Amino acid sequence: MPHGDNSIFKIFSYNLWRQTKAQFGKRERDRFFPLWSVFICVFCRKPSGHADKEVMAATVLSSLSTSPLVLNPSSAPTVPEPANRVWKEVLSASYSSSTSGNWSWDASDQSVPSTPSPPLSNDNNKSFLLSSQGDDVNEDITESTHFMFEDPIPRKRKNSMKVMFKCLWKNCEKVLSTSSGIQRHIRTVHLGRNCDSDYSDGEEDFYYTEIEVNMDSLTEGLSNLTPTSPTTAGPPPVFPPPLINVPHSEHISMNGLQSHVPTLLSQSAPSTLCHIRTDHAYQGPVTSVRTVNIGEKRQPAASTHATVNKNHALITPASKSTPGTRKPRGEAKKCRKVYGMEKRDMWCTACRWKKACQRFTD
DNA sequence: TTTGCCGGGTT
DNA sequence: AACCCGGCAAA
Known part of the structure; x- marks a missing residue:
């Protein structure tokens, strides 16, 4: 020691x-x-x-x-x-x-x-x-x-x-x-x-x-x-500040003193503490925010998200998701698959509009 | 990641 | 109505 x-x-x-x-x-x-x-x-x-x-x-x-x-x-x-x-x-x-x-x-x-x-x-x-x-x-x-x-x-x-x-x-x-x-x-x-x-x-x-x-x-x-x-x-x-390097000064204030302490004496305890505190205050919101906003490209762990995304419901209206109503994806090839991106003009309008393909229906 | 397409916005 | 696109979810 x-x-x-x-x-x-x-x-x-x-x-x-x-x-x-x-x-x-x-x-x-x-x-x-x-x-x-x-x-x-x-x-x-x-x-x-x-x-x-x-x-x-x-x-x-x-x-x-x-x-x-x-x-x-x-x-x-x-x-x-x-x-x-x-x-x-x-x-x-x-x-x-x-x-x-x-x-x-x-x-x-x-x-x-x-x-x-x-x-x-x-x-x-x-x-x-x-x-x-x-x-x-x-x-x-x-x-x-x-x-x-x-x-x-x-x-x-x-x-x-x-x-x-x-x-x-x-x-x-x-x-x-x-x-x-x-x-x-x-x-x-x-x-x-x-x-x-x-x-x-x-x-x-x-x-x-x-x-x-x-x-x-x-x-x-x-x-x-x-x-x-x-x-x-x-x-x-x-x-408290018994040891701080108080360069005296008449207008000495407790704030000034306190602020000196971490700098001069230990960069560990007080500052660390401050960090911890802010971190804690920070982390909660951050994680939840991430969970909420990063809905996009999640793929596995869908179930996990399902639970975590309780908040998501608040943001994306329930009417939108309507899990049951979305029709299952058809097995048939679609314009996109048939013609490819380079022949996009050959697509049916629905496909071009990102709608349900009208040419190759199921 | 890719693909299909819903929902909604813009023109 | 035609067109466009963000984004979800399945593949």
Whole structure:
């Protein structure tokens, strides 16, 4: 499964991510890239904010498909903690995406299985999983949870998974254990709202994402690394645009985005789907039309046509066919046969007029 | 495919 | 009415 193309794509995606990140405000991103948070998770932004770590994450992602062992950038015999962590995170990411088949394209297709920006209701549903750990940051967890992304499929949730909420505000890597906590954080710190009131217009939802810590991912990720389970891939048509090469633009529209997706990312899924759809819409009529119109030179399978040509009756009036009334063809030779086409003038008028021969009647 | 000729149109 | 022809169906 894994191929070099994946690496190219990942690098591309990474660049694209950075570009998009630079060009859009958070508001826009969240609006037009509902899965932005997932995207971020994939590219593992470190709380330290070191650019090289981002690069490293991308690099790791790139090399992941070919050889996991290459992962250690320092090539030290024992994996140092940072690299190990990245590796762990990568595994988690790949594990999550491997359920949908192709690994690399999943990076773009994350949009498919995952929910867009974390809805509040969702958070509420999950918050019971969290122990009341207070609202403040747990740095250790922060260090190890960037790659988890929200997983809409509940069955993948395991006991070993822990849901955290990460602030997506620029240069803010705050991770809290409760949704209310992160909302309050965003409200007070970033939105400048009063901390006393619990009033929320829901805007905070745009600025944080839900992340999961998967303790099993380290081991499971290895076995799932080369996805043998091809795509159960969820709803194919849903193809939101986190990765499209949006050349920014102020007048960006959803239509524009969508139209970009098939071209840039995959010529397979969406376009294929479109074709299939049109084909289906097409085929029915076409076949029937053919059946109806091509009545002419059919010879064998007359019976088949008889059945198929139910529609034919609509076009050729029943009176015309009147199957019983047509007189059986006479055995006698006719003018045409006797004189031939070259002596057509010798035919009887009826024959010339394509009528029943009057000269050689039966 | 060829042949016979019905049904219908045109002149 | 004479003429023509599309097209069906049998051979």
